Amino acid sequence: MGLLDRGTSLYRHPRPHAVLWRRYRHYTAQREFIGSVALSIVAFLGSVIASFFAIRYATERASNSVTDIVLSNVPALDVGGIFVVSTLLLIAFIALLIFAHPKRIPFAMYSMTLFFLIRSTFISLTHIGPFPTQTESAYDWGVIISKFLFSSDLFFSAHTGIPFLFALIFWREETLRYIFIGWSIFMAAIVLLGHLHYTIDVVSAFFITYGIFHIAEWLFPKARALFLADEAAEAR
Numbered sequence: 001m002g003l004l005d006r007g008t009s010l011y012r013h014p015r016p017h018a019v020l021w022r023r024y025r026h027y028t029a030q031r032e033f034i035g036s037v038a039l040s041i042v043a044f045l046g047s048v049i050a051s052f053f054a055i056r057y058a059t060e061r062a063s064n065s066v067t068d069i070v071l072s073n074v075p076a077l078d079v080g081g082i083f084v085v086s087t088l089l090l091i092a093f094i095a096l097l098i099f100a101h102p103k104r105i106p107f108a109m110y111s112m113t114l115f116f117l118i119r120s121t122f123i124s125l126t127h128i129g130p131f132p133t134q135t136e137s138a139y140d141w142g143v144i145i146s147k148f149l150f151s152s153d154l155f156f157s158a159h160t161g162i163p164f165l166f167a168l169i170f171w172r173e174e175t176l177r178y179i180f181i182g183w184s185i186f187m188a189a190i191v192l193l194g195h196l197h198y199t200i201d202v203v204s205a206f207f208i209t210y211g212i213f214h215i216a217e218w219l220f221p222k223a224r225a226l227f228l229a230d231e232a233a234e235a236r
Helices: 016-028 031-060 080-099 102-125 143-149 158-168 174-193 199-219 223-230
Strands: none
Touching: 016 031, 016 102, 031 223, 080 102, 080 158, 080 174, 102 158, 102 199, 102 223, 143 223, 158 174, 158 199, 174 199, 199 223
């Protein structure tokens, strides 16, 4: 089973651009689909903006740090570079998977919207400061990346939760499922080794994300059904 779609794999197809064009031509001819995509993208962008302000709010009001059974016993490592690069690669990989198949766009966007909105609410409620030995990348990644990746938005870990969310979204595709589960575990280890998150931020991310996924399935059944629909006939 291919990494880019179920049925006809773009990376194995002799003319991947033709397959991609047929997919988009098929779905963009449907007014309801266009409306769903537009609404899901607007909702997602709104959740990103909400997340930005929630992060800034939590960072400005961060109080004292607390002890942690793992971080207090494991030395902090300089994993800032790995942390940032892994995050950017994850974003690129998810974007590739989503936009390689237009039918995936609405549910993926709605799921991430819920994820960011719920997380924004959580990080706005309690303002615990980062662990004292938290590390940052020695390289200057710019203001935007630094604000999003090295702030006091601790509970719960998005870097652990997002790949796990996509493991659940792509659960029926075994290869992708294990790639995202492995990515989630890897990111969990990285944020703990760098003391970027408390242990509770990481462990809770799996449980909260599981709930978010099922809420998304409940709220957006049509988008989920479209995501899972067999498109082999249109892709050939």
